[in-house]
Amino acid sequence: MFIGRAPEFDAIDRALAQALGGNPSHILILGERGIGKTSLLNVAGLFARGGYTWNDRKHNFLVARISLNENICLVDFAINLRNSIQREIDKENPGVASLKKAWDFLSRFEAAGIAYKHEESIKNNAQIIQEFAFSLVDTIKSLKDSAQKDGLVILIDEADKASLDLSLGSSLKSITETLAAEDCNNILFVVTGLPGTRDVLTKSHESSLRLFQEFNLGPLLKDETITVIESGLQEAKKISGKETQITDEAKDLIYVFSEGYPHFVQQIGYSVFEVDEDGLIDKGDVNTGVFAERGAIKLIGDRYYAKFFYKDISVESQREILSIMAEKWNDWITKKEIKEKFSNKEKTLDNGVRSLIEKGIIIPREGFKGQYRLQWASFAFWIKNHRKTGRQ
Template identity: 40%
Template sequence: MALRINPFKPNNLAPVGMFAGRIDELRLLEGGLNQTKHGEPTNFLITGDRGIGKSSLLLFLDAIAKGDVTGLDGGKFNFIVISLNVSDKMNLLTFMRIVENNVRREIGKTEVARKFLADTWSFVQRLRVMDSGISGSVDEQDEEVILDEFASSLAETCNRIVKPATGESKKDGILFIIDEADNAIPELRLGYFIKTVTEDLQKNGCNNVMFVVTGLPETVEKLKASHESSVRAFHPVKIKELLPPDRKRVVDLGIKKANEINSEKTSVTEDAKEQISSLSEGYPHFIQQFAYCAFKQDTDLIVDSKDVMDSAFAEGGALDSIGNRYYESDFYEKIKSDEYRQVLTIMSKRMNSWIKKAEIRAEFTGPETKLTNALKALTDRRIILKNKERDGEYRLQQRGFALWIQLFGNRK
């Protein structure tokens, strides 16, 4: 068998051509684009677990907003898209500078536009000095003045592209995609930023800016911490696991892509797709990883259940690779106590089913106080979940985490 290009991409975003599922979410976001295009802006807060496909969804939204693809409901758009990833070193002033840099890059394509931006965003030079620390500490009053100028400049810029000058192309508005918002530190004041800017844009007569913020579930609390009512500015969207038909469609799209680029044609059995669907638990990244390893394992141009299983649990295989990216940090870096890891190991025997504290205690070798502290710490870090309906019950979030602990958790 000749060398083949593996079409599955476990460490990359799903390209638009291999995107599956999320129909309801895409229609909701497309509706937001249409509202914003016609002067009724709608903002979204998208939350979900790691590997659930938030960033791939944003990539598809980006393509729809720019007009690279037609929306599911036939919408055709022409937005300027500003995409930002939040880091844990980003304060508010730095964030506004990055936004301004992106605005210049996306809009300042002509000499006329560059002159307009230089005048409109002239205050940014002062912002650079403030953020550098040359002028001393920056208090909240300084930030509020800068934020007011920022919102005014953004409004003027958006109104310019919606009603352009002679010779400039017309746009529908500006879409801000702010990803990994769970990394936000208090100094970023992200909730305060969104709440203030959205209100100031309306005061400045600008109604064609849409914000989409995404992150892990704890993003909600981080936004509230910087401004209690900031989450009211968003329509909440919780991303859940893909349904089995969509999981299998991801595999089919990958095999189709493989057969377009490889001379030798590959097929996949229904049993193999069923196993990939089950093992992945509906997490798109996990589907890609199990499918990637199964495709790599295949030697007869038929990806079957044996290929899936042989490549799934071996050292260096699919589950091990998923663990390296998603589970090792929770098991080793976020917790420094062997007793805490013992709790996880005991819980893994029940996979991701609920287990009572008394049942954990029966196998736990440490003192009661240590067990209580472990359960609280693991819950606070969202490594385990606490049953809201029954006291004293806990479970791991994913079956894959339990399997990884059993197979690789004690590996040095």
């Protein structure tokens, strides 16, 4: 079940048509944690390969997909991409010749250790990028000739995690420039990540953002959230055979608690469904499902917030900053307001805030210096309770 995101799908549809016409316009999709980036990327992949129809539109691309992390160097990036392309070809067109020849330059890295691949990625960066792009050119030729594909879509998830060494922005820029020079214009990149991806890209090349048309995913709208809840109940009925009704008030309340964040809608939906005993979900069921001992907030907290609060933060002063911020729920708070309650030095506050922003735990207000907020009201709720009860 996938709901909403019509503007993004329109853009992806257009971009695919442009890639088919030889004039690709790459896409960057940004959004906070759990907002639905990976889900969108998956459905976009399905759409591009013809497994999903949008507004009566269907496409015929080969779709490769990679997910980045801080250990991936340029050579790994190329190896993972080649493997993904090969896997897709094997699945869909087993008759097409292997890509081994097209990606021959990777053979010298195949048996090499991590250190060698990383060293070479930096030392021979320009050359590897050239060979990488040429391999893509050969791949496209083979895809069009023998697999009758319209082109290649490369999905890159978790781009915010790209290491500085990978130089994602300049690597993509050089690759796309080489592709254009080789008149190989049927490749579309769709990149997703946390909002910090913008910094990752600009740090590696100032103008690399210009490669993309950018989309910022927001929470689902109220009617979309309600559609997710209703479809969830229908799916549950298919699986369990049990019919469950839900009052309008309960739907509204799920929207209020979830704030339209898809991962919260999902979890709250499950928790509330579990709590209900009489086949009619009402306001009381929602409250119990959300706040009970093993309720949605506790489960979401265990999965996301505890990680932010403990694993990602090693200094108590940063937890103190979050606790002060939580008093305003997820509203904007100024540094001055935090400072008034903060028990440490101003420098510690500055460093703490910077680190929390870098980790994607708090959000800086664009255009307003020294203003921040927590991502979710439920995170604030969890912090408040957690500090009170001291549970970990």
